Amino acid sequence: MSNIKKNDNVMVIAGASKGKPGTVVSVDPKKGRVIVSGVNVRKRHEKPSRTNQTGGIIEKEMPIAISNVMLLEGNVPVRTRRTREAGKASVRVSVKTGKAL
Secondary structure: OOOOOOOEEEEOOOOOOOEEEEEEEEOOOOEEEEEEEOOOOOEEEEOOOOOOOOOOEEEEEEEEEEHEEEEEEOOOEEEEEEEOOOOOOEEEOOOOOOOOO
């Protein structure tokens, strides 16, 4: 189970987009990849179709490895762990501060 979820604020810690913050658009836990808004943007050629009448060259966010992103607490990237309190579901907790995220 991943500690990164959809709509989390994350920072890229490795690769060409290192240091860029963004919001997680989608997570693929089986492949271990995430799509982050504004990160790893590539140009793709698309043919005209019913959904895209004009076609042409579009910019698309491509997936990156989930291990290359860290969750942000404020504006600081933090490691996370899961803890379970009695009678409650597991909660993501910051390793640095101990606060629930």
